[in-house]
Amino acid sequence: IVTHDQEEAMTVADRIAVMDKGELVQVATPPEIYEAPNSRFVADFIGDVNLIEAVVAAKSDAGTQLRARNADLTLDTDQVTDAGVGETVWYAIRPEKVRIAQGRRTPGTVNQVDGVVWDIAYLGDVSTIHAKVGADDRDTLRATFANVSRLVENPINWDDEVVLSFDRDAGVILKG
Template sequence: MAKKSIGPVRREFVPWENSDHPPFIEFRNVTKKFGEFVAVRNLSLKIYEKEFFALLGGSGCGKTTLMRMLAGFETPTSGQIFLDGQDLAGIPPYRRPSNMMFQSYALFPHMNVEKNIAFGLKQDSMPAQDIEARVSEMLRLTKLEQFAQRKPHQLSGGQRQRVALARSLAKRPKVLLLDEPLGALDRKLREETQFELMNLQEELEMTFLIVTHDQEEAMTVADRIAVMDKGELVQVATPAEIYEAPNSKFVADFIGDVNLIEAKVTEKSDAGTRLVSVVDGFVIDSEQETEAGLGETVWYAIRPEKVRIAQGRREEGQVNQIDGLVWDIAYLGDVSCIHSKVGEDDHDTIRATFANISRMVENPITWDDEVVLSFDRDAGVILKG
């Protein structure tokens, strides 16, 4: 029986849960070397039709190289890449059923918006009447009708980004490749454009593949995310699974904020696992089972929003409670983040975040307060490394 995804998915159709469903894009044992440097290492990945898929990772992790190999701008050292069942080996970029939108947008400065969008269609010798209809459709989809006669220098950054998007979509590729497409936009405009991209992808029912280093962007737009590190896939899953059930300390630390508590396994049973923190010796009772053996060191990963904080000290004999001393406070408007010192070392801190629901708070927690931090049995994840 197929595994059900953790958290919400934007579509009822989730082909990655069906092993019999053929992939639309497939990387098979792909390796790419630049001299002695291995940019992508023996990587295999399946992406499905109509999926909005994100490649996420830090600089140098191999995500852009992977996309460039799919686009045809780089050639794999070994392995195969398939698109809609076709082996792409030897097919030049301009003959591949894909289009790539670059971070720089690369618009023609001497052409207006309409002509920029029509350029690729004219290169393909499409009839003039069809070009006019397609350009009109792209202008409508990207909400650029009123800017059709303007040149790139007369547009805002967000408008130029939409022109580049319209030009990339005009040829109706089987897959649209987006290389850090929103990096040049300010935060508010970037957030608005993320939702525009999602709506556009759903309306066109097209496969989108985005490369980004922005975790929030990947979590917002993608159906699934592939987290990469040093040319390898670390975890491929839905945004909720990546966040709530990371498969390693690296993923837990890379995605969002997290408390990583070093601990040792002291008890194991069908009901879960009991740990003792290396710092302060507090007891963690988790409903999760672990492959780690008794006495083995593990990491307990818990997100700050799952940690409760209150003034006072922990009750004797209680589990999942930690004594702390408020070390720092960050007021972020919608939420507050409190760092509490739980050990002798200044780095031994645990973060707790909570929503600022009311405008006025009586007896707020402040610096140097003694506090008790607590959490539920299902709040965190036990990771081996």
């Protein structure tokens, strides 16, 4: 079937072909498209995603270390990339893979960044928190979490200082 409804495609398909300007850009299963997009276009087209511009700082057989361009964030990933040291890449991480807690991070820690909450979207089953993590208002990260208790008031509020964190395998490095 042909559809412009991403949710419908993810629900009914066992393979999805994503097109951009008449060109096939990725053909894969729904989990592969969502968890391992091959480009910024695919990552942004399917579902919500945080796209972090970064520079490759170090590489090894165990993974890649990145430094975010616009936030005090060092990304330690288990992904090996063919991008060279010093090359600009994008780190795509889904909001549900980002943890958020009140407080400040321990200086020098990887995969953690300080932020200030600027928006909270309570959607009933889930909440999404947007936090500013850089000097520019556009430098934000979103964290989404399930509302698993009947707690009416969220312990995290607007303007709270928070720390956002994620695991080494939570995102994917994209070159384009």
